[in-house]
Amino acid sequence: MSEISTQPARVRTLEEYHAAYQQSVADPDAFWGAAAEAFTWRRKWDTVRGGQFSPEGQSTWYEGARLNITENCLDRHLEQRANKLAIIFEPNDTKTRHLRLTYRELYTQVCQFANVLKKNGVQKGDRVVLYMPMIPQLALAVLACARIGAVHGVIFAGFSATAIADRINDAEAAFVLTADGLNRGAKQIPVKSVVDEALEQCPSVRRVIVVEHTSWPVQMKPGRDVWYHDEVKDVEKECPAEEMAAEDPLFILYTSGSTGKPKGVVHTQAGYMVWADYTFRNVFQVEENDVYWCTADIGWVTGHTYGLYGPLLAGSTTLLFEGVPTFPSPGRFWEVIDKHNVTIFYTAPTAIRSLMATPLDNVLSYSLSSLRILGSVGEPINEEAWHWYDQHVGKGRCPIVDTWWQTETGGIMISAMAGITPSVPARAGLPLPGVQPVLLNQDGSEIEGNNQEGYLAIKGSWPGIIRTTWGDHERARQTYFQPYPGYYFTGDGARRDENGLYRIIGRVDDVINVSGHRFGTAEIENAINESEFVIESAVVGYPHDVKGQGIYAYVICQNGVPTTDIDIQRAEASIIEAVVAQIGRIAKPDKIQLVSGLPKTRSGKIMRRILRKVAEGETSNLGDVTTLLDPLVVDEIVAGKK
Numbered sequence: 001m002s003e004i005s006t007q008p009a010r011v012r013t014l015e016e017y018h019a020a021y022q023q024s025v026a027d028p029d030a031f032w033g034a035a036a037e038a039f040t041w042r043r044k045w046d047t048v049r050g051g052q053f054s055p056e057g058q059s060t061w062y063e064g065a066r067l068n069i070t071e072n073c074l075d076r077h078l079e080q081r082a083n084k085l086a087i088i089f090e091p092n093d094t095k096t097r098h099l100r101l102t103y104r105e106l107y108t109q110v111c112q113f114a115n116v117l118k119k120n121g122v123q124k125g126d127r128v129v130l131y132m133p134m135i136p137q138l139a140l141a142v143l144a145c146a147r148i149g150a151v152h153g154v155i156f157a158g159f160s161a162t163a164i165a166d167r168i169n170d171a172e173a174a175f176v177l178t179a180d181g182l183n184r185g186a187k188q189i190p191v192k193s194v195v196d197e198a199l200e201q202c203p204s205v206r207r208v209i210v211v212e213h214t215s216w217p218v219q220m221k222p223g224r225d226v227w228y229h230d231e232v233k234d235v236e237k238e239c240p241a242e243e244m245a246a247e248d249p250l251f252i253l254y255t256s257g258s259t260g261k262p263k264g265v266v267h268t269q270a271g272y273m274v275w276a277d278y279t280f281r282n283v284f285q286v287e288e289n290d291v292y293w294c295t296a297d298i299g300w301v302t303g304h305t306y307g308l309y310g311p312l313l314a315g316s317t318t319l320l321f322e323g324v325p326t327f328p329s330p331g332r333f334w335e336v337i338d339k340h341n342v343t344i345f346y347t348a349p350t351a352i353r354s355l356m357a358t359p360l361d362n363v364l365s366y367s368l369s370s371l372r373i374l375g376s377v378g379e380p381i382n383e384e385a386w387h388w389y390d391q392h393v394g395k396g397r398c399p400i401v402d403t404w405w406q407t408e409t410g411g412i413m414i415s416a417m418a419g420i421t422p423s424v425p426a427r428a429g430l431p432l433p434g435v436q437p438v439l440l441n442q443d444g445s446e447i448e449g450n451n452q453e454g455y456l457a458i459k460g461s462w463p464g465i466i467r468t469t470w471g472d473h474e475r476a477r478q479t480y481f482q483p484y485p486g487y488y489f490t491g492d493g494a495r496r497d498e499n500g501l502y503r504i505i506g507r508v509d510d511v512i513n514v515s516g517h518r519f520g521t522a523e524i525e526n527a528i529n530e531s532e533f534v535i536e537s538a539v540v541g542y543p544h545d546v547k548g549q550g551i552y553a554y555v556i557c558q559n560g561v562p563t564t565d566i567d568i569q570r571a572e573a574s575i576i577e578a579v580v581a582q583i584g585r586i587a588k589p590d591k592i593q594l595v596s597g598l599p600k601t602r603s604g605k606i607m608r609r610i611l612r613k614v615a616e617g618e619t620s621n622l623g624d625v626t627t628l629l630d631p632l633v634v635d636e637i638v639a640g641k642k
C-alpha cells in the first residue's frame with residue numbers, strides 16, 4: 001500500500017487488472033483511498049465512501065476532504081512539467097496557426113481568467129454558463145470557474161437560444177461566458193447573438209463576458225456585457241485556488257432523458273477528480289510523452305473528462321480541435337495526427353463511419369505512424385467501423401478501447417485497458433476496477449452467468465457517480481436509483497458474452513443516440529408540437545448508416561394530412577424550424593412522415609413498438625395490433641413509410 005501512496009494507481013498487466021479489480025470490490029475504501037493519495041489535498045478525507053446509495057441516491061466520496069481540482073491540474077505539475085505542453089490548439093481554419101500552451105502558461109492564463117471572473121463579481125458556488133467555440137479560452141474558462149469554486153455549466157454551442165435559456169434558468173445562473181462567433185467546418189454561428197436572444201428570457205443574468213474570436217460585429221449591452229480582452233488587461237497573474245469541500249458541486253452538464261426536459265447532471269470535486277484521473281491513465285495507458293487527442297467538444301461530457309480534466313490531472317498534453325472531421329477535406333483528422341504526432345486518439349463511431357464513406361486515399365495518404373492507441377466513445381461501434389479503424393488508422397498495431405460510459409457516470413465504466421484487457425470488436429469489454437455491472441430482468445432480479453442479455457445496472461457506488469440533478473434530487477432518485485433498488489440504472493441494455501465481456505446493445509428507454517448525442521423522444525416531440533401546423537407527434541429512432549440512429553418523426557397536422565406538395569413542404573419546414581428553435585440543428589428529424597393518426601391503445605398510449613418497427617423497415621412483423629383503438633391507422637403508416 002505504501003508503494004501506491006506516492007505513485008498514482010496504475011495497472012500494467014492483466015494480472016494487475018484482476019488483482020486491482022478484486023481489491024476494488026472486496027475493499028473499496030482501501031482501494032479508492034490509495035488511488036486518491038497522489039493528489040494535492042488541503043485536507044484529507046474522513047471517510048472514503050458514504051451516503052445511502054440506493055434507493056436514496058446519495059453517494060458521497062472523500063467526505064471531509066478539502067481541495068481544489070485546478071491545483072491538481074496545474075499547480076501540482078509546475079515543479080516537474082512547467083515547460084511541458086499542456087494544450088495544443090488546432091484551429092478550424094488550416095490557414096490559421098495552431099497554438100500551444102505549456103503548463104506554466106496555462107496556469108497563468110487560468111489564473112488571469114479566474115481574476116477576471118472575480119472582478120466581475122463571480123463568487124464561490126455561483127453558476128456560470130459557458131456557450132463558446134472549441135477554443136483555448138473555453139478550456140481556460142472552465143478551469144477558471146473551478147479555480148474560484150464557481151460551478152461551470154457548459155452548453156454545446158449548437159443548442160438554440162431557447163435551449164440555452166432553459167438551462168440558464170434551471171441553473172439560476174447570473175453569469176454567461178461566450179464569444180463573438182464560431183466557425184465549425186464551413187458553418188458559422190453568431191454565438192453572441194444567440195446568447196442575446198436567450199437572455200431575453202433570463203432575468204437572472206447580470207454579466208456576460210465575451211471573448212473575441214472571429215471579430216464579427218456584435219451588440220454589447222451596456223452594464224451587462226464586457227469584453228474579455230478589456231477585463232484581463234490589469235488583472236494579477238496569480239489567483240489563489242479556492243478551497244472546496246469534497247462534495248461541493250464542480251459542474252452541471254445538461255443531458256436528455258426519457259422525460260421532456262433535459263436534466264442538469266451534477267458532479268462534485270473530489271470523487272470526479274479521482275475517477276477522471278484513474279480512468280484516463282488506466283484506459284489509455286498513458287505515458288509521459290504521449291500527445292493525446294480527444295475529438296469531443298468540451299460541451300459534452302467526453303470533452304469535460306477526457307478532453308480536459310483527465311489529461312490535465314495526469315499531466316499529459318491534450319489537443320483541442322476547433323473543427324470537424326470533414327473540413328476542409330475528409331483527411332483533416334489524419335492530417336492533424338501527423339502534424340502534431342498524436343499518439344492516443346479518441347473519437348466517436350459516427351466520425352469513423354462518416355470518414356469510411358469517403359475514398360480510402362483520404363486516410364492512406366497520411367502516415368499515422370505516431371499513433372499507438374485508439375479509442376471509441378458515445379455509441380456502439382459496429383464491427384465494420386471497428387475493423388476499418390483498426391486496419392486503416394491503427395494499421396493493425398494499435399489497441400482499440402471501446403469505452404462505455406455516460407454523462408451520469410463521470411468517466412469510463414466498461415472498457416478495455418489498452419493492450420491489457422481484451423479488446424474485441426463490438427464489445428466494450430470488462431468493467432474497470434470499482435465498477436460492478438449486472439444484467440437485470442424486468443423484475444429487477446439479477447441474471448447470472450454468461451451469454452445473457454438484460455438491463456444494464458451498476459451495483460454499488462463509484463467515485464464519479466452522478467450526485468444529483470440540479471435543483472431536483474427527487475428526479476435523480478426516481479430516474480437512476482429507484483427503478484431497481486440497490487443499483488444505479490443505466491437506461492442501456494447489454495449482453496454478457498461467453499467470456500464475460502460486455503456488449504452494449506443500446507438504450508432501453510425513450511432516448512435516441514444520434515451521432516453520439518442523446519435526445520429524449522419526448523423532448524423532440526415537445527419541440528415539434530410547437531409548430532403551428534402540428535396537433536401531435538411521435539418520435540422514434542431508426543438505424544442510420546452514419547449517425548448510428550436517425551430521428552424519425554410521425555406527425556399529425558392540424559387540417560389532416562396535407563395533399564399538395566407545397567403544403568407538405570410548408571408543414572415539414574415548419575416542423576424542422578420548430579425543432580431548430582427549441583433544441584438546435586443537431587436534433588433535426590431525418591425523416592418526417594405526415595399521418596392522419598397514431599397507433600394508440602384504447603387507453604390512449606402510443607404504441608411506439610409499432611412505430612419503431614415501421615421506421616426500421618420491419619413492416620412484415622408488426623406483432624399484435626388488435627388491441628389498437630384504430631388498427632387501420634397502421635396500414636396507412638406502413639403505406640406512407642419514408
Ligand code: WTA
Pocket residue numbers: 255300301302376377378379380381402403404405406407408428490491492504506507513516517518
Ligand atoms: C451510449 C457519452 C455503446 C449509451 C460518454 C449511453 C455507448 C449513452 C458507448 C451515454 C459505447 C456511450 N458503446 N454505447 N462505447 N458509450 N454509449 O451521456 O447508450 O452522452 O447510455 O455519454 O451513450 O451518452 P452520454
